[in-house]
Amino acid sequence: MKISVVIPTYLRPNDLARCLQALCNQTRLPDEVLVVIRDTDVETKTLLESFNLTPFPLQTIIVNVPGVVAAMNVGWDKTQGDIIVSTDDDAAPHSDWLAKIETYFLSDQQIAGVGGRDWQYQGSHLKEEGTPRTVGKVQWFGRVIGNHHLGTGKAREVDVLKGVNMGFRRAAIQGLHFDERMRGMGAQVNFEMAFALPLRRRGWKIIYDPSVAVDHYPAQRFDEDQIHRGQFSAIALSNIAHNETLALLEYLSPIQRIIFLIWAVVIGTRECPGLVQVLRFLPSRRFLIVRKWLATINGRWQGIQSWLHSERAAVVPPPGVFEHSNSA
Structure with a gap:
């Protein structure tokens, strides 16, 4: 089983460097990493040109359309892996992140997606604490409960994963792209929901396990979504x-x-x-x-x-x- 990692990024080279270093420290290394950058992002391009000693193939993909949806679609279309995993440039996956994701996909062919907790930090301190009972669910009347950054306990089936920590089986997402109708010039909030819910509607399993974790340091955004x-x-x-x-x-x-x-x-x-x-x-x-x-x-x-x-x-x-x- 081959694993591809896609990281969309924009004007955050220092955060991206930390993310790439975390991928270098994985106990199960990715088979390829694709970083998707904007054509105007000279700083990030310069950083990537110096990152030439990674223990995995590192590819830079350039897009000229703003927004995470365009970046994800271009990046995911160029992957070769059986499993496609995404994280944010301002995140640092734990060392066993990919190993645990792979274990889930090998264990059950009906699993389409796997994700977990993003431990959100403000500086060196946790941004928020809590132990919510519900994570990543759409209630029967349409209320969406996130809480991916606070989940604890055992693994469970969910309806929605979070873009900072999610992976999908290529065979399950054949013909499915991130929805270009999503509005926004950068983050395009809820794009993950639009991607995951069609899979749930067709009966695929999506797993959230808090131990499949990344550290998340929410960084500056360069769009209207603040x-x-x-x-x-x-x-x-x-x-x-x-x-x-x-x-x-x-x-x-x-x-x-x-x-x-x-x-x-x-x-x-x-x-x-x-x-x-x-x-x-x-x-x-x-x-x-x-x-x-x-x-x-x-x-x-x-x-x-x-x-x-x-x-x-x-x-x-x-x-x-x-x-x-x-x-x-």
């Missing part, structure tokens, strides 16, 4: 709501779609509030919660429009309908 860096942006939040709405409308049943839209408008979440959340936080956040609500409603509406006016071309094969790889 929400997860502590800054509000109406455009970014609208994009988040659009992407989530589009992905869920394609995944949920007709009845669930109606329930989801009612829940999203009436209740919602802290990040993408509905009317109930507006009333809840109005005394303390005033104009900010109203701005978040307006951006969310705008994104939801645009997500509905995208769903109505487009159709995904990808056909995802069900488990078992593929040829077993003979790769060593």
